[in-house]
Amino acid sequence: MSFIGIGITAPDSTPKSETNTQEVSVNIPQADIQESQDVEDTPQQETFDASKDVVSDTIVKNENPASTQAPHESNQVILYSIVSVVDGDTLKLNIDGTTQTVRLIGMDTPETVDPRKPVQCFGQEASNKAKELLTGRSVRIEKDASQGDLDKYGRLLVYVFRDDGLFYNKHMIEQGFAHEYTYNTPYKYQAEFKAAEKSAQENQKGLWSPNTCNGDTTSASESSSPATTPSGGNFYTSSYYSSKYYYPEACDGWKSLSKTYLKSFDSLEALLAAYPSRTKSPQCE
Numbered sequence: 001m002s003f004i005g006i007g008i009t010a011p012d013s014t015p016k017s018e019t020n021t022q023e024v025s026v027n028i029p030q031a032d033i034q035e036s037q038d039v040e041d042t043p044q045q046e047t048f049d050a051s052k053d054v055v056s057d058t059i060v061k062n063e064n065p066a067s068t069q070a071p072h073e074s075n076q077v078i079l080y081s082i083v084s085v086v087d088g089d090t091l092k093l094n095i096d097g098t099t100q101t102v103r104l105i106g107m108d109t110p111e112t113v114d115p116r117k118p119v120q121c122f123g124q125e126a127s128n129k130a131k132e133l134l135t136g137r138s139v140r141i142e143k144d145a146s147q148g149d150l151d152k153y154g155r156l157l158v159y160v161f162r163d164d165g166l167f168y169n170k171h172m173i174e175q176g177f178a179h180e181y182t183y184n185t186p187y188k189y190q191a192e193f194k195a196a197e198k199s200a201q202e203n204q205k206g207l208w209s210p211n212t213c214n215g216d217t218t219s220a221s222e223s224s225s226p227a228t229t230p231s232g233g234n235f236y237t238s239s240y241y242s243s244k245y246y247y248p249e250a251c252d253g254w255k256s257l258s259k260t261y262l263k264s265f266d267s268l269e270a271l272l273a274a275y276p277s278r279t280k281s282p283q284c285e
Contacts, residue, residue: 079138088126103155108181110217118220121213126177176206251284
């Protein structure tokens with residue numbers, strides 16, 4: 001009986017154990033292992049992606065200010081309104097609520113308001129062009145460290161760019177309303193301005209025309225010469241905002257001006273210093 005018991009027990013227990021083990025290892029654990037791998041892989045992938053997102057967010061947050069704020073700062077435009085145009089190369093601007101006189105760098109227009117000089121050839125044309133281009137406009141200004149902040153008269157030294165981008169200094173030279181002007185030391189746009197002057201001269205524009213000044217603006221303007229040395233008397237104009245003309249005393253046109261606004265000056269220079277936009281009345285020609 002013992003022999004039979006052993007014989008029965010050994011074959012029954014071993015094969016069943018082997019069979020069950022094989023079935024579990026083949027059919028069940030592989031699925032479990034696969035599922036386990038899938039489960040394990042997913043968190044790993046999510047963890048990696050999440051880590052990438054954090055890095056990406058960090059980069060965006062760090063880079064975006066540099067990519068948006070820096071250009072914004074460099075492209076930030078501060079505009080100042082024109083208070084008045086004194087002449088072709090001198091303006092008055094409203095800077096932070098204060099009226100400040102500015103002198104344009106690198107250009108020189110013929111004189112119209114200097115009391116020590118007569119109105120120079122093409123000076124009135126240059127002054128009128130300046131008013132046409134700038135009156136009622138706003139401008140951006142640019143300083144030049146090579147020229148300092150102020151000239152000897154306390155005027156702010158600048159380049160002027162109109163609100164639509166027109167580079168006023170260069171444009172006036174290019175169109176023959178101003179000479180290129182270097183004061184002591186070279187300035188930032190010197191090469192550009194010299195090229196602009198050469199172009200205007202070659203094309204006989206403005207003051208370079210043989211019919212105007214032929215490049216020599218030091219002489220008195222023909223139209224202003226008789227008026228600056230009148231045979232007798234004053235010069236008259238109206239202070240009314242829309243007035244355009246002045247009248248030598250010998251010209252009767254001033255007598256029709258309203259006495260309320262009538263202004264009298266003992267010289268043309270004094271009149272133009274107060275009202276630089278005035279031109280001689282056609283009645284007096």
